[in-house]
Amino acid sequence: MHPAPPTLRIMIVDDDPMIRTVFAEQINRQPRIAVAATAPDGQAALDLLGRERDKLQIDVALIDVDMPILDGSRTALEIRRLYPDITVVMLTVFASESSFAEILAQGVRGFITKDEVAADVAAALVRASRGDPVMSSRPMELLVDAYRAQERQRVLDSHIRATIDQLPVHLRNVYGCLIKGHTNRRISQQLELSENTTRIYVSELLRRLGYSSRTELMAAHLRP
Known part of the structure; x- marks a missing residue:
């Protein structure tokens, strides 16, 4: 026994x-x-x-x-x-x-x-x-929901990274400035663009990446 x-x-x-x-x-x-x-x-x-x-x-x-x-x-x-x-x-x-x-x-x-x-x-x-x-x-x-949310975010981040890699040079340059927190005026000066052109490029970049604002883009860039 x-x-x-x-x-x-x-x-x-x-x-x-x-x-x-x-x-x-x-x-x-x-x-x-x-x-x-x-x-x-x-x-x-x-x-x-x-x-x-x-x-x-x-x-x-x-x-x-x-x-x-x-x-x-x-x-x-x-x-x-x-x-x-x-x-x-x-x-x-x-x-x-x-x-x-x-x-x-x-x-x-x-x-x-x-x-x-x-x-x-x-x-x-x-x-x-x-x-x-x-x-x-x-x-x-809760554990399953957290995993699913993490997976959704991973897929979204992967899609956004792929989209960034495929951007034309002028929009990649704008993206590089935005993630540094530059204003439109600073971007215009650095890239030698008019402020109106900069606004157009910023709007186009946000649209392609699916962000509603530059703040949202920055938050996504800083996310671990």
Whole structure:
């Protein structure tokens, strides 16, 4: 017979007392899962780990994104820095999506939304502890949408670069001036053109590249 897998010890960090009590108890009842600690905010979690890390032996920290005192993003960063052996998974309602990419970059294993049932959350935590990424449906949609947007932008940028390469010399010269932020007057002087001709060339260049303004062209040029 194979020995039973060890119990996974969980820390739940959330400012909602219902999450720390009712939800934590539901998680605790799942097979081979033990909620070893809870904390109402990130700073309290770090303080607890600092005092009782060896005693608690936390395997996975399930951290709410939006908390007072020390939010989920900074808490995840500190736990990953101080305790790299602890797997971090974020818990969120996704009322705010602005920190999604930032938190992913900090090495967390994934995002679980608060509408998931306890059994599914427990299963996700087990997978995360094994090194697998875990995502609820909404975070996964965000990830897919971000990838699609990146791909669309890559194709668009590739098309624009090809268009620039095919421009006639006089428009490539104007393009070179525009991305340096030159005004029409400066372009006229540098290229020895009348200001009226410069305006025509600038308009033609923007039309060919599909930009509505020189500001939009500059923003695209500066984009990483």
